Amino acid sequence: MANHAILDPQTHRDLRVTHARGEAMGDGVMSAIVVPSEFRRVQNDYPILFRLDLQSDRFAAHALFGFEPGENLYLDGSGWDAGALPLAMAIQPFLIGTVPGGDTRQVHIDLDSPRIRDDGVRLFDEFGQTTPYLEAVIEQLRALDTGYQASAGFFDALRRYELLEPFTLEVTLQDGSTNRLVGYHVIDEEKLRALDGGALGELHRDGHLMPIFMALASLTNISALVARRNRRQAHG
Template sequence: MTNRVLLNNVDHADLRAIVGYGPRFGDNVNQALLLPTEFEEAQREYPILLRKDPQGDYQAVALLGLDRDENLFLDGGEWRARYVPAVQQRGPFSIALQDAKDGGAPRPMIHVDLDHPRVSTSEGLPLFLPAGGNAPYLQHMIGVLGAIYDGLEVAKPMFAAFSELDLIEPVAIAIELVDGATYDLPDFHTIAADRLAALSGGDLERLHHSGLLRAAQWLVSSMGNVQQLVEMKNRRLVMARAGEGLATP
C-alpha cells in the first residue's frame, strides 16, 4: 500500500529522505527497470537486457544478480557502482499528471509516498530549505524523475523501431560459477550486433538521426558486463567460503 500525495513545501516542510541503499528500501532485487535516457551511463556498469512485460511489450532491465532477491552491487548501505538505476534512486518520489486549474493540459507534478521507508521527519536529508525552496536532494530527485518521465516517452517508439528493423533477438546466457553451480537465464532478448552492423541507407540514417543508433550500440556493448557480474558472484562465493573456514573451531 502507498500513501501518495502531491509534494509541497507547506504541508511537507519538515520531510526528510533517508539516503543509502539496502533491503529495507527494496534494493535487494536482481533486475531493475532501465529507460533509454539511462543507457549511456548504465551500459558502463550493468548488462542491459530486454524482456517482455505482462502486456507483451519490450522493456529494458539492468541485471544486478543471478539469484532471486540478489543485488551484487549492494555492500552494506552502499550501492557499489558509478550509476544507480533511476527507479532505484527515486525512492518515495514519483511523477503524476495533475489537472491544470486554468483548464489547460495536465502537468507532471511530483508526488511523495508518505509511507515509504525512506520518508522521515527526524533523519536523512531535508527536501526543502528553511525559506521554502528546494533543497539539493530534492533538486537531484527532480532530475531523476525527469529522466524517468522522458525515458517512458521514448521507450515505446524505440522498441517499435528496433522491432521494425528486426534488430531484437533472443539471447541465451549460460553461466558456471567456481563452485560448479550453473545458471541459464531464460526469456531475455538483446540487440543483434550483426544485424545492427549490416544496416545501411535509409534505415541507418533514420536510426542515427533519431538518436536510437547510439541506444542500440549501448545495449550491445553492455553485454560485456555479464562477465563482470559473474566475477562479482564468484568473489562473494570465495569470501563466504573463507568466512566459513575462519568460523570453524
C-alpha cells in the first residue's frame, strides 16, 4: 500500500533513495506508461503499445517489458539491461501531486517504497537544500507531467483519424509454450499511409507525426523481447 506524502526538507531531511534496480525495488512490472515526448528516446529499447482505459475512455502508451503480469525481461543480475529508462520508472519513488482546488504541482514521495534505504543518495543536504540528485528527479517529474498533459492532443488526433487498431500477439517460445498478449492497440499503418497531405500536415504541425513514427519503429523490439524470454527460460 502506497504511503504518499508531500516532500518536505524539514520532515524528510535525512531520507535517502537508492539507484538500485531489481524486483526487490518494485521493478518487477510488465510495462510502464510512456508519454509521446519520450517515444524517440525509448523506442530503441522497448515496444510501445497503446491501451484503452474503459472507465476514463482514455488511451495511454505503454513501454512493454514482458508478456505477463510481474514479468520484466530487462532486469538481470546487474540491474536494468537497456539503454534508456522510461520516465515513469526513473522517477520512483517520487510523483507529482496537485494542491487541492488548484493547479500548483508538488513533489510527493512514497514513504513505503523499498527504494528508501540508508545506503541511498540524500535528497537534501545539511542545510535543507535540494541535492543534485533530487534536482534531476524534479526535472524528470516536470518532463513527465508536461508530457502527460500534452498527450491528450496526441491521442485525440489518433482517434480523429482512426489511426489505432486492436493488436493481439501470440508468441510461441522455444519450449513450446504460448503467450498471448491481448487488450492493446498499435498504429494502423495502412490508414496512416492513406492520409492526405492536409491530414499529414496537421499531424506534423501539431508535433504528432514523429511520435507516430517512433511508435511504429518500436515494434521491431517485440522479436528482441521474445528472444529475452527464450534466453531466460533456457537458463532456468
